[in-house]
Amino acid sequence: MSEALPLEPNRAERSVLAGKLVTRTFYSRPVLEVARQCIGKVLVRSNPQGVVAGRIVEAEAYRGPEDRAAHSFGGRRTRRTEAMFGRAGVAYVFFVYGMHWHLNLVAGNVGEPHAVLIRGVEPLVGVELMAARRKMDAKRDALTNGPGKLCVAFAITGDDYGADLCRRGPLYLLEGPAPRRIARSPRIGVDYAGSWAARPWRFFDPTSRYVSKPRPAQRLA
DNA sequence: TGAATGATTTACT
DNA sequence: GTAAATCATTCAA
DSSP: OOSSOOOOOOHHHHHHHTSOBOOHHHHSSOHHHHHHHTTTOEEEEEETTEEEEEEEEEEEEEETTTOTTSTTGGGOOOTTTHHHHSOSSBEEEEEETTTEEEEEEEESSTTOOEEEEEEEEEEEEOHHHHHHHHTSOTTOGGGTSSHHHHHHHTTOOGGGTTOBTTSSSSEEEEOOOOOSOOEEEOOSSOGGGGGGGGSOOEEEOTTOTTSOOOOHHHHTO
Protein backbone atom coordinates (compact mmCIF):
# COMPACT_ATOMS: atom_id res chain seq x y z
CA MET A 1 0.00 0.00 0.00
CA SER A 2 1.73 3.26 1.03
CA GLU A 3 5.53 3.18 0.98
CA ALA A 4 5.85 5.65 3.84
CA LEU A 5 4.30 3.15 6.25
CA PRO A 6 4.71 1.58 8.69
CA LEU A 7 5.32 4.13 11.40
CA GLU A 8 6.89 3.14 14.69
CA PRO A 9 4.30 2.98 17.48
CA ASN A 10 4.43 6.07 19.70
CA ARG A 11 4.44 6.00 23.49
CA ALA A 12 0.65 5.79 23.88
CA GLU A 13 0.45 3.07 21.25
CA ARG A 14 3.20 1.03 22.90
CA SER A 15 1.28 1.27 26.16
CA VAL A 16 -1.82 -0.23 24.51
CA LEU A 17 0.22 -3.05 22.99
CA ALA A 18 1.81 -3.86 26.36
CA GLY A 19 -1.53 -5.20 27.62
CA LYS A 20 -2.01 -8.80 28.74
CA LEU A 21 -3.19 -11.44 26.29
CA VAL A 22 -6.77 -12.60 26.74
CA THR A 23 -6.50 -16.27 27.75
CA ARG A 24 -8.37 -19.17 26.24
CA THR A 25 -10.44 -19.65 29.40
CA PHE A 26 -12.10 -16.29 28.64
CA TYR A 27 -13.50 -17.69 25.40
CA SER A 28 -14.43 -21.09 26.85
CA ARG A 29 -17.57 -19.75 28.49
CA PRO A 30 -21.20 -19.13 27.50
CA VAL A 31 -21.18 -17.12 24.29
CA LEU A 32 -23.45 -14.37 25.63
CA GLU A 33 -20.92 -13.65 28.37
CA VAL A 34 -18.06 -13.67 25.93
CA ALA A 35 -19.90 -11.27 23.62
CA ARG A 36 -20.73 -8.91 26.46
CA GLN A 37 -17.30 -8.99 28.08
CA CYS A 38 -15.30 -8.61 24.91
CA ILE A 39 -16.51 -5.02 24.75
CA GLY A 40 -13.46 -2.98 25.77
CA LYS A 41 -10.89 -5.60 24.83
CA VAL A 42 -8.25 -4.70 22.27
CA LEU A 43 -7.98 -6.39 18.88
CA VAL A 44 -4.45 -6.36 17.44
CA ARG A 45 -3.34 -7.05 13.89
CA SER A 46 0.33 -7.38 13.08
CA ASN A 47 1.61 -7.98 9.54
CA PRO A 48 4.45 -6.75 7.29
CA GLN A 49 2.59 -3.48 6.72
CA GLY A 50 2.70 -2.67 10.42
CA VAL A 51 0.59 -2.95 13.55
CA VAL A 52 -2.96 -1.75 14.04
CA ALA A 53 -5.12 -2.13 17.13
CA GLY A 54 -8.54 -1.06 18.27
CA ARG A 55 -10.93 -1.33 21.16
CA ILE A 56 -13.97 -3.53 20.54
CA VAL A 57 -17.12 -1.43 21.00
CA GLU A 58 -19.79 -3.64 19.41
CA ALA A 59 -20.26 -7.42 19.21
CA GLU A 60 -23.00 -10.01 18.71
CA ALA A 61 -23.43 -13.55 20.05
CA TYR A 62 -24.32 -16.43 17.70
CA ARG A 63 -25.28 -19.61 19.55
CA GLY A 64 -25.52 -22.62 17.32
CA PRO A 65 -26.92 -25.14 16.87
CA GLU A 66 -30.25 -23.85 18.18
CA ASP A 67 -29.85 -20.22 17.05
CA ARG A 68 -31.45 -19.89 13.64
CA ALA A 69 -29.36 -16.79 12.87
CA ALA A 70 -26.08 -18.70 13.30
CA HIS A 71 -24.26 -20.27 10.38
CA SER A 72 -23.95 -23.34 12.61
CA PHE A 73 -27.74 -23.58 13.00
CA GLY A 74 -28.94 -27.17 13.10
CA GLY A 75 -25.39 -28.37 13.70
CA ARG A 76 -24.40 -27.59 10.14
CA ARG A 77 -20.73 -28.51 9.98
CA THR A 78 -18.99 -27.65 6.73
CA ARG A 79 -15.65 -26.32 5.54
CA ARG A 80 -16.90 -22.83 6.33
CA THR A 81 -18.29 -23.48 9.83
CA GLU A 82 -15.64 -25.97 10.95
CA ALA A 83 -13.73 -23.45 13.09
CA MET A 84 -16.76 -22.89 15.31
CA PHE A 85 -16.80 -26.57 16.30
CA GLY A 86 -13.17 -26.49 17.43
CA ARG A 87 -11.45 -24.91 20.39
CA ALA A 88 -12.37 -21.47 21.62
CA GLY A 89 -10.13 -18.47 21.14
CA VAL A 90 -9.60 -18.79 17.41
CA ALA A 91 -10.91 -16.65 14.55
CA TYR A 92 -13.95 -17.63 12.50
CA VAL A 93 -13.74 -15.50 9.34
CA PHE A 94 -16.31 -15.65 6.57
CA PHE A 95 -17.18 -13.87 3.32
CA VAL A 96 -20.62 -12.41 2.51
CA TYR A 97 -22.43 -10.43 -0.16
CA GLY A 98 -19.67 -11.24 -2.63
CA MET A 99 -17.36 -8.60 -1.18
CA HIS A 100 -17.11 -8.41 2.61
CA TRP A 101 -15.14 -10.36 5.20
CA HIS A 102 -16.43 -10.66 8.78
CA LEU A 103 -14.48 -11.56 11.91
CA ASN A 104 -15.79 -13.72 14.76
CA LEU A 105 -14.23 -15.01 17.97
CA VAL A 106 -14.97 -18.70 18.55
CA ALA A 107 -16.48 -19.27 22.02
CA GLY A 108 -17.73 -22.11 24.22
CA ASN A 109 -16.51 -25.68 24.58
CA VAL A 110 -15.25 -27.90 21.79
CA GLY A 111 -18.26 -29.20 19.87
CA GLU A 112 -20.40 -26.17 20.73
CA PRO A 113 -20.50 -24.05 17.54
CA HIS A 114 -20.65 -20.63 19.17
CA ALA A 115 -19.12 -17.39 17.92
CA VAL A 116 -19.01 -13.66 18.57
CA LEU A 117 -19.21 -11.30 15.59
CA ILE A 118 -17.09 -8.16 15.93
CA ARG A 119 -19.11 -5.27 14.52
CA GLY A 120 -17.33 -2.12 15.69
CA VAL A 121 -13.84 -1.15 16.80
CA GLU A 122 -12.39 2.15 18.03
CA PRO A 123 -8.93 2.79 16.52
CA LEU A 124 -6.06 2.99 19.03
CA VAL A 125 -2.90 2.09 17.12
CA GLY A 126 -1.94 2.55 13.47
CA VAL A 127 -4.85 4.80 12.56
CA GLU A 128 -3.03 6.10 9.48
CA LEU A 129 -2.49 2.58 8.18
CA MET A 130 -6.18 1.87 8.71
CA ALA A 131 -7.06 5.06 6.85
CA ALA A 132 -4.80 4.10 3.94
CA ARG A 133 -6.46 0.70 3.68
CA ARG A 134 -9.91 2.28 3.86
CA LYS A 135 -8.92 5.09 1.49
CA MET A 136 -10.50 7.70 3.72
CA ASP A 137 -9.66 10.30 6.34
CA ALA A 138 -8.41 8.85 9.63
CA LYS A 139 -10.80 10.92 11.71
CA ARG A 140 -14.01 9.54 10.26
CA ASP A 141 -16.23 7.15 12.25
CA ALA A 142 -16.75 5.15 9.08
CA LEU A 143 -13.15 3.95 9.35
CA THR A 144 -14.10 0.98 11.54
CA ASN A 145 -17.80 1.25 12.48
CA GLY A 146 -19.07 -1.89 10.77
CA PRO A 147 -18.10 -5.57 10.51
CA GLY A 148 -16.93 -5.35 6.90
CA LYS A 149 -15.26 -1.97 7.36
CA LEU A 150 -13.10 -3.07 10.28
CA CYS A 151 -11.94 -6.12 8.36
CA VAL A 152 -10.64 -3.83 5.62
CA ALA A 153 -8.95 -1.53 8.17
CA PHE A 154 -7.33 -4.55 9.85
CA ALA A 155 -6.63 -6.37 6.56
CA ILE A 156 -8.54 -9.42 7.82
CA THR A 157 -9.36 -12.01 5.13
CA GLY A 158 -9.86 -15.72 4.72
CA ASP A 159 -6.14 -16.11 5.39
CA ASP A 160 -6.98 -15.46 9.03
CA TYR A 161 -9.49 -18.30 9.22
CA GLY A 162 -8.71 -20.35 12.34
CA ALA A 163 -6.01 -17.96 13.58
CA ASP A 164 -5.19 -18.43 17.27
CA LEU A 165 -6.10 -15.24 19.13
CA CYS A 166 -4.45 -16.38 22.36
CA ARG A 167 -0.84 -15.76 21.35
CA ARG A 168 1.00 -12.82 19.85
CA GLY A 169 0.73 -13.80 16.20
CA PRO A 170 -0.83 -11.98 13.23
CA LEU A 171 -4.13 -11.49 15.09
CA TYR A 172 -4.76 -11.49 18.82
CA LEU A 173 -6.76 -9.95 21.66
CA LEU A 174 -5.46 -7.99 24.67
CA GLU A 175 -7.09 -6.97 27.92
CA GLY A 176 -8.29 -3.38 28.06
CA PRO A 177 -10.21 -1.11 30.42
CA ALA A 178 -13.84 -2.19 30.83
CA PRO A 179 -16.40 0.28 29.51
CA ARG A 180 -18.45 2.31 31.95
CA ARG A 181 -21.68 1.03 30.44
CA ILE A 182 -22.72 -1.73 28.08
CA ALA A 183 -25.99 -1.49 26.15
CA ARG A 184 -27.76 -4.28 24.29
CA SER A 185 -30.21 -4.67 21.43
CA PRO A 186 -31.41 -7.21 18.88
CA ARG A 187 -28.81 -8.30 16.35
CA ILE A 188 -28.45 -6.51 13.02
CA GLY A 189 -29.26 -7.99 9.64
CA VAL A 190 -30.68 -11.34 10.76
CA ASP A 191 -34.38 -10.85 10.04
CA TYR A 192 -34.42 -14.21 8.30
CA ALA A 193 -34.03 -15.89 11.71
CA GLY A 194 -37.63 -15.43 12.89
CA SER A 195 -38.01 -15.05 16.66
CA TRP A 196 -34.27 -15.48 17.18
CA ALA A 197 -33.76 -12.11 15.50
CA ALA A 198 -35.60 -10.40 18.35
CA ARG A 199 -33.26 -11.64 21.06
CA PRO A 200 -31.06 -8.88 22.47
CA TRP A 201 -27.76 -10.56 21.68
CA ARG A 202 -25.97 -7.46 20.40
CA PHE A 203 -23.77 -5.65 22.93
CA PHE A 204 -22.16 -2.23 22.52
CA ASP A 205 -20.60 0.72 24.27
CA PRO A 206 -23.25 3.43 23.85
CA THR A 207 -20.68 6.19 24.32
CA SER A 208 -18.57 5.19 21.31
CA ARG A 209 -18.69 6.90 17.90
CA TYR A 210 -17.54 3.63 16.36
CA VAL A 211 -20.73 1.66 16.96
CA SER A 212 -22.22 0.72 13.57
CA LYS A 213 -24.99 2.88 12.16
CA PRO A 214 -28.29 1.14 11.43
CA ARG A 215 -29.20 0.73 7.78
CA PRO A 216 -32.40 2.29 6.42
CA ALA A 217 -34.30 -1.01 6.66
CA GLN A 218 -33.37 -1.30 10.33
CA ARG A 219 -34.43 2.21 11.16
CA LEU A 220 -38.08 1.49 10.33
CA ALA A 221 -38.38 -1.29 12.91
C1' DT B 1 -25.14 -28.28 -12.51
C1' DG B 2 -27.90 -24.34 -11.45
C1' DA B 3 -30.34 -20.92 -8.78
C1' DA B 4 -30.87 -18.30 -4.65
C1' DT B 5 -29.08 -15.68 -1.12
C1' DG B 6 -26.54 -13.26 2.34
C1' DA B 7 -24.22 -11.69 10.15
C1' DT B 8 -22.89 -5.33 4.09
C1' DT B 9 -21.12 -1.15 2.04
C1' DT B 10 -21.19 2.41 -1.11
C1' DA B 11 -22.93 5.45 -4.44
C1' DC B 12 -26.50 7.75 -6.21
C1' DT B 13 -31.33 10.12 -6.80
C1' DG C 1 -34.73 7.10 0.37
C1' DT C 2 -33.17 2.97 -3.22
C1' DA C 3 -30.11 0.06 -5.77
C1' DA C 4 -25.85 -1.94 -7.38
C1' DA C 5 -21.84 -4.42 -6.49
C1' DT C 6 -20.32 -9.40 -6.62
C1' DC C 7 -19.30 -14.45 -5.26
C1' DA C 8 -18.74 -18.41 -1.82
C1' DT C 9 -21.83 -21.35 0.12
C1' DT C 10 -25.80 -23.92 0.27
C1' DC C 11 -29.44 -26.72 -1.28
C1' DA C 12 -32.35 -28.68 -4.65
C1' DA C 13 -32.49 -31.69 -8.59
